[in-house]
Amino acid sequence: MKTKLSPSRKKIRTNGNGASRVSRSVSSKARRMLIDGEWVDAVSGETFATYDPATGEIICQVAAGDKKDIDRAVKAARAAFESGPWRKMTPSDRGRAIWKLADLLEKNLEEFARLESLDNGKPLTVARVADVPLAIDLFRYMAGWATKIHGSTFPISVPYAPGARFHSYTLREPIGVVGQIIPWNFPLLMAAWKLGPALATGCTVVLKPAEQTPLSALRLGELIREAGIPDGVVNIVTGLGETAGAALAAHPGIDKVAFTGSTEVGKLIVNAAANDLKKVSLELGGKSPNIVFEDADLETAIPGAASAIFFNHGQCCCAGSLLYVHKKHFDKVVSGVSAAANKIKIGPGHQPDTEMGPLVSEEQLNRVMGYLQSGRNEGARPVVGGGRAGKRGYFVQPTVLVNTKPGMKVVKEEIFGPVVCAVPFTDPMEVVQAANSGIYGLAAAVWTRDVSKAHRLASELRAGTVWVNCYNIFDAALPFGGYRQSGWGREMGAEALELYTETKAVCVQL
Numbered sequence: 001m002k003t004k005l006s007p008s009r010k011k012i013r014t015n016g017n018g019a020s021r022v023s024r025s026v027s028s029k030a031r032r033m034l035i036d037g038e039w040v041d042a043v044s045g046e047t048f049a050t051y052d053p054a055t056g057e058i059i060c061q062v063a064a065g066d067k068k069d070i071d072r073a074v075k076a077a078r079a080a081f082e083s084g085p086w087r088k089m090t091p092s093d094r095g096r097a098i099w100k101l102a103d104l105l106e107k108n109l110e111e112f113a114r115l116e117s118l119d120n121g122k123p124l125t126v127a128r129v130a131d132v133p134l135a136i137d138l139f140r141y142m143a144g145w146a147t148k149i150h151g152s153t154f155p156i157s158v159p160y161a162p163g164a165r166f167h168s169y170t171l172r173e174p175i176g177v178v179g180q181i182i183p184w185n186f187p188l189l190m191a192a193w194k195l196g197p198a199l200a201t202g203c204t205v206v207l208k209p210a211e212q213t214p215l216s217a218l219r220l221g222e223l224i225r226e227a228g229i230p231d232g233v234v235n236i237v238t239g240l241g242e243t244a245g246a247a248l249a250a251h252p253g254i255d256k257v258a259f260t261g262s263t264e265v266g267k268l269i270v271n272a273a274a275n276d277l278k279k280v281s282l283e284l285g286g287k288s289p290n291i292v293f294e295d296a297d298l299e300t301a302i303p304g305a306a307s308a309i310f311f312n313h314g315q316c317c318c319a320g321s322l323l324y325v326h327k328k329h330f331d332k333v334v335s336g337v338s339a340a341a342n343k344i345k346i347g348p349g350h351q352p353d354t355e356m357g358p359l360v361s362e363e364q365l366n367r368v369m370g371y372l373q374s375g376r377n378e379g380a381r382p383v384v385g386g387g388r389a390g391k392r393g394y395f396v397q398p399t400v401l402v403n404t405k406p407g408m409k410v411v412k413e414e415i416f417g418p419v420v421c422a423v424p425f426t427d428p429m430e431v432v433q434a435a436n437s438g439i440y441g442l443a444a445a446v447w448t449r450d451v452s453k454a455h456r457l458a459s460e461l462r463a464g465t466v467w468v469n470c471y472n473i474f475d476a477a478l479p480f481g482g483y484r485q486s487g488w489g490r491e492m493g494a495e496a497l498e499l500y501t502e503t504k505a506v507c508v509q510l
């Protein structure tokens with residue numbers, strides 16, 4: 001499969017300016033956070049370290065915001081919402097500011113790609129063609145929506161008011177102050193997915209980046225100011241999940257919380273929000289089935305299945321981590337995906353030939369190693385991989401597991417590493433049942449040449465996204481989100497605007 005997400009070595013351009021800008025921006029001085037248009041330290045003066053996952057060395061210190069900083073940021077966002085110019089400016093001016101942010105991001109693409117690769121570990125070649133361009137595109141898409149958010153008019157027939165005439169219409173209003181908590185797997189892109197619709201609808205924001213990867217969001221904060229987005233509209237508080245994140249989710253001064261991350265923390269967010277019934281949207285885990293049918297084109301299905309799991313080192317909520325293959329092709333597909341795994345060049349993200357970098361953190365390395373151990377203990381067998389790669393940094397070998405059984409942890413739970421379970425099937429109905437049987441429902445894919453079967457399966461699979469003869473295709477116009485425990489609501493597309501607006505019905509007697 002040729003997706004736009006596979007790095008093209010031909011396209012590598014090294015940009016000296018970007019590189020030096022990165023080293024300047026990650027100097028030994030602790031990075032401050034953005035509250036009310038000012039770069040500030042945490043009230044406590046505390047900092048935390050962000051690490052280079054390729055070496056385990058500290059990149060720099062970052063302000064460790066907690067409850068007090070969240071409180072300051074929420075107050076700033078509230079003031080900017082209630083009395084600042086943001087909500088009152090014309091939709092066209094708001095759209096223009098978001099478009100300018102996209103232009104600035106594009107101007108600094110190389111720097112952002114390097115920052116993302118350094119902090120998260122992903123290959124620079126991938127950040128350049130996927131993470132940053134997708135974020136730019138998302139802001140442009142949402143800039144266009146700013147002028148197209150509107151209500152409707154309704155002819156009404158009130159039975160107890162005979163003869164009366166009414167003019168009735170709806171208004172779409174910004175939901176207010178929004179708390180946004182994002183993960184580390186696509187740090188800049190997740191910030192864009194969250195900020196884009198919030199800004200387009202006229203909301204104000206307190207954004208908390210993941211503690212593993214705060215750097216690109218902080219640099220984005222500089223561009224947000226440069227784009228002329230008024231002070232207090234976007235506040236960025238860096239800090240740990242249990243302190244800053246929990247304080248944000250529970251804060252009575254916000255109207256809505258939007259979260260991307262683990263299903264476990266998603267449930268904590270719901271509980272925290274229950275107190276004052278603030279609105280909640282969630283984009284959570286997945287265990288996505290990728291199904292290769294008897295009539296599939298194996299030339300595309302095999303590389304497609306490999307990229308479905310190995311892209312971003314398997315650290316994707318929609319990773320194709322359950323590979324169901326028709327019995328007839330099982331050996332061929334398993335050996336093809338294993339051969340692809342063997343060929344993947346593992347290395348630090350900044351090296352031009354790296355195809356897979358380290359996992360994001362020591363914690364994630366240990367989590368994935370724990371799953372590999374549990375798989376072995378329960379009888380699964382790695383055809384390829386199965387262990388750590390190297391002794392330094394958080395590298396894991398791309399792994400294909402066979403001999404799995406439905407109840408095993410590696411089959412049921414999200415591993416969030418480059419580990420796929422390959423499972424043979426014969427009956428198409430049974431495989432759909434198996435694919436629909438887990439707790440998640442984020443994504444699914446089918447590989448088949450039969451167009452009727454493709455559409456039938458697309459309707460039968462209980463997942464927020466179904467890919468047919470492709471995988472990991474994202475676009476700002478396509479809604480993304482999960483059924484069941486994979487989440488609440490949809491990001492991107494027009495659907496995302498629903499999460500950031502309230503609908504008001506107005507009824508005027510004429």
Ligand code: NAI
Nearest residue numbers: 182183209210240241242245246261262265284285317416
């Ligand atoms: P996590 O859910 O703990 O972290 C995601 C975000 O939530 C971070 O910004 C973190 O600071 C924040 N957070 C953590 N605890 C919080 C709390 N009590 N209240 C409010 N915010 C909180 O995810 P973690 O621990 O980094 O990874 C664990 C697993 O979660 C991964 O192995 C993977 O399975 C899943 N995950 C899923 C992601 C997705 O895209 N759906 C992204 C990252 C992780």
Ligand code: MG
Nearest residue numbers: 241261262265
């Ligand atoms: Mg956690």
